[in-house]
Amino acid sequence: MYIRSNKRKLQAIETKNRIFDIAHAMFRERGFYNVTVEEIADAANISVGALYHHFKNKYELLTAWHDRLDEQYAKYYSEVKKNPAFAEAKAPDLIREMLLYIQETCINYGTEYISVIYSYLLSNPEFATIMTDMRREYYIIMTELMEQGQKEGSIRKDIPVTQLVHDLTIVSRGCLTDWAIEHSKTRMRDFSRSVLDSFLRGISA
Known part of the structure; x- marks a missing residue:
C-alpha cells in the first residue's frame, strides 16, 4: 500500500512538472495572454479538470x-x-x-x-x-x-x-x-x- 501511494505521489509530481514545462514553453513562444488553459491541457494530453487539480488557474x-x-x-x-x-x-x-x-x-x-x-x-x-x-x-x-x-x-x-x-x-x-x-x-x-x-x-x- 505504501509503495502504491508513493508511486502515485511521484506520478503527480511528474505530471505537474510536465504541465509546467509545456505551459511555459507555450508562453515563451506565443505569449502568456495568447495561451489558454484548454490549449495547455491539450498539449499535455490531459483533461482541463486534471490540469486544475495541479494549478487552480493559469x-x-x-x-x-x-x-x-x-x-x-x-x-x-x-x-x-x-x-x-x-x-x-x-x-x-x-x-x-x-x-x-x-x-x-x-x-x-x-x-x-x-x-x-x-x-x-x-x-x-x-x-x-x-x-x-x-x-x-x-x-x-x-x-x-x-x-x-x-x-x-x-x-x-x-x-x-x-x-x-x-x-x-x-x-x-x-x-x-x-x-x-x-x-x-x-x-x-x-x-x-x-x-x-x-x-x-x-x-x-
Whole structure:
C-alpha cells in the first residue's frame, strides 16, 4: 500500500512538472495572454479538470515559476560559495554577483514575463504575499549575506538587515521594471550594474 501511494505521489509530481514545462514553453513562444488553459491541457494530453487539480488557474503557473527560480538561486549560491574566485570576496561583492545572476534568470523568459508578473502582483494580494515571504530562498540568501557583511564590517551596522534586504529588493525590481519598460536590448548585467553599485556603495561600511 505504501509503495502504491508513493508511486502515485511521484506520478503527480511528474505530471505537474510536465504541465509546467509545456505551459511555459507555450508562453515563451506565443505569449502568456495568447495561451489558454484548454490549449495547455491539450498539449499535455490531459483533461482541463486534471490540469486544475495541479494549478487552480493559469496565473498559478507564475507562482510555480518563482518556486523554480528560488531553486536555481539556491543552487547558484552554493556554487558561488565554493568558487575559488569568490574565496576572498566580501559580502557586497557576493550580493552584487547574486543579484546580477537573479536578474539575468528572471528575464530569461523575456519582457512579457516581467509585465505579467508585476501586474499580477498589484492585482492579487495572495500572490504578493507569496512573493514577499521572507521564507523564500531569495530572502534567505540576501539576509544571510547582509548579516555576513555586518559581521565582517563591510556593511553598515546602523541599518537593520531587514531594511537592507527590503531596499535591495526595491532596487532590483526597479531595474527589472525599467528593463522591461524600455524593451532594452542591453544585457541585464550591464543594464543594472551601475544602479546596484551605487546602492552597495551607500550601504558599505
